[in-house]
Amino acid sequence: METNEIITKEKLKTYFETGKYPTEHQFAELIDFLSIRDGVQSNKEMVTLANNLASLDNGYILYSTISIENGKFPILVRSKEGEEQIFTVSNTGKEEKRFFQGEAPYSVRTKEFQVEKLEGNRYYYLYSLIDDSYATNRLFGNNLPGIPEGMDLGTVENKKLYIQISNQDFDRKINNLHTRFTLVNKTDVLIQYALYGNYWSNRYTSEDMVTDHYDLGDSLACFYKADLRGVDKSIACRLYDEDNGTLLMTAYLLPNQKNQNVMAGGLINRVRNVRIECDYENLAK
Structure with a gap:
């Protein structure tokens, strides 16, 4: 009976242990695994992979941009085990979802944002929300300071990091106040x-x-x-x-x-x- 189980490397290795004779079906599983690794997945394979990913217990990032034509905004996520991933928020025309490697908690920091110069009273706006609990907001660009590399956005304890970067147009220049x-x-x-x-x-x-x-x-x-x-x-x-x-x-x-x-x-x-x-x-x- 055909199943929608993802074949792991560990399982494949057991087929080729000393003294074993892999079956035709086991060779087919190896070939299917290699096709996924080579990036030539069929629609059926992609759907199976997506269904299995949906059940992952890992945290994830949702990100999007609004009215941003250019600019790249890398976000660094470090897992409990110290694994690092970089997710680049840019103009993709849709909301993107990506899973984190490793286990929670995940610490979140900015990398160097690459932005275009903004004229008039336009500013970039960074909005980040962690675990649907608390948000970090900033305007940057134009006459305001940029987002510093290594800015701490917080720690994802549960699952979700949401980030959106947009363009905002005001009726005047914006200035910082300090308390x-x-x-x-x-x-x-x-x-x-x-x-x-x-x-x-x-x-x-x-x-x-x-x-x-x-x-x-x-x-x-x-x-x-x-x-x-x-x-x-x-x-x-x-x-x-x-x-x-x-x-x-x-x-x-x-x-x-x-x-x-x-x-x-x-x-x-x-x-x-x-x-x-x-x-x-x-x-x-």
Whole structure:
């Protein structure tokens, strides 16, 4: 009976072990395997391969471009075992899906982006989304800095990395703004925060940082994540204007659960120096 099983190299090797006599069918499997290796797959072979790939447990990347005629945007993905793959986002006219080698987690970084010069008020826009959880956004090109080689886009813990690069046209030149964030964590729990602005966001971090968001709107939203499973105290993260000591907003991380994308109420408007203090709620002043 004919099956849609992919024949592996390991299985083929067993046919030719010392003392064995390969059958006609086993030779046929070898020839079919070599035809796939030589890139002359039939439609039937391609469908069989695609059906088997659909059941892979590996992570994958989905990528596409919009209104990009030229430009190459290589993305470096490194697996848990250290295997590296480069995926080049370019104008293919359709969304592409490619599987990662090795096992999760997969770390994701940019390589050197090769772009054409943009005139007027046009900019490139990079949008990346990991595991349908958090996004990294950037405008680049024209008068804005490019995407640096080795920019950390985050870590794929589960399956999916989605990347889209597009062209955006604005009614004026866009400039960077800079706000300093200092995190003071008075707990023994790892607390991370991420900031979102207009066309700009960073990956989650537990480090101090300086933003380079844009004057499209001088406001930022702040999100937190922390794993409090097994912790029976809630945590309050209070966000202050460091220059005048004003309390701007508070976010609460709940006990005995994995807190994800917890938003502090409101927006941080036109503040250049921010301090975030996180403490157990029953100890916070």
